[in-house]
Amino acid sequence: MQVTHVVYSFICDILTTMISSCPKQDRHMNDKDHAVIYDWIQLFQQDMTETMLASVYKPMMKDLFKFEKHHITHYSSSKQYQHHYSYQISLLFLKSALRPEIWKQFQFAHISFFPSMNCSVCHSSICLHCGYDAHASLTCDENMRKLIKNNKNLPNEVKKTIVWTLQNSRQCPNCSIMINRDEGCNKVDCSYCGYSFCWCCRSSWSEGCGFYRCSTDKNSNQSMTGYDNSAQAEVGVPDMKNIQERIRLNRQPPIAFN
Numbered sequence: 001m002q003v004t005h006v007v008y009s010f011i012c013d014i015l016t017t018m019i020s021s022c023p024k025q026d027r028h029m030n031d032k033d034h035a036v037i038y039d040w041i042q043l044f045q046q047d048m049t050e051t052m053l054a055s056v057y058k059p060m061m062k063d064l065f066k067f068e069k070h071h072i073t074h075y076s077s078s079k080q081y082q083h084h085y086s087y088q089i090s091l092l093f094l095k096s097a098l099r100p101e102i103w104k105q106f107q108f109a110h111i112s113f114f115p116s117m118n119c120s121v122c123h124s125s126i127c128l129h130c131g132y133d134a135h136a137s138l139t140c141d142e143n144m145r146k147l148i149k150n151n152k153n154l155p156n157e158v159k160k161t162i163v164w165t166l167q168n169s170r171q172c173p174n175c176s177i178m179i180n181r182d183e184g185c186n187k188v189d190c191s192y193c194g195y196s197f198c199w200c201c202r203s204s205w206s207e208g209c210g211f212y213r214c215s216t217d218k219n220s221n222q223s224m225t226g227y228d229n230s231a232q233a234e235v236g237v238p239d240m241k242n243i244q245e246r247i248r249l250n251r252q253p254p255i256a257f258n
Helices: 002-020 032-044 050-071 085-096 100-113 140-150 156-168 240-251
Strands: 116-118 125-127 169-171 178-180 187-189 196-198
Touching: 002 032, 002 050, 002 085, 032 050, 050 085, 050 100, 085 100, 140 156, 156 169, 156 178
Parallel strands: none
Antiparallel strands: 116 125, 169 178, 187 196
């Protein structure tokens, strides 16, 4: 617990430095972005459970990114994060996690915001989302398409791999690491962070999406003839309503004949 309090104190110090680094701090005292950072400082001056800490990580990072972009003159959108206040605070989140499952959650959340990693041996920078060289201003998809288009000396096997990845891979909505799916239903469990989501709409898995029907597909419940098929079971999925009804009927007492 004492270690956690020290980490919280460091986070507050970085947030305070972050505000003072704004060159127009005096004129921005009433700015909404500044007010949000002050709110975070007040929050970290209180005791929080690890569960609470895990719930605030992503919204806090989004607020810090916004502040750095609009109010820090030396901020750059490049993947060199070492001098970013948000990066330093994210590392402190990792140090504050005492339970392995919370640390794992923070680790993948950290990767989702800071995917670039420098190799200590060859000193090259790679993207942990897609596994290729770090690409500062491009998404993973854009970078892979650029590799195919601009690199004429790219081996054919590598090109085929990239094409297959573009066709069968998507980024996990939670950790942003690209995962593959070449067949199966819509429900996907990320092989890295374990997050469950719908492959079609990338929303968190819930009853809103079916194994073979996505809630965002307006035509998913309409048959070719225009009739509503929402009450019918999906292909390959047991019709639980029908099964439960048959069980109920079988449990009814036999009819007595006079």
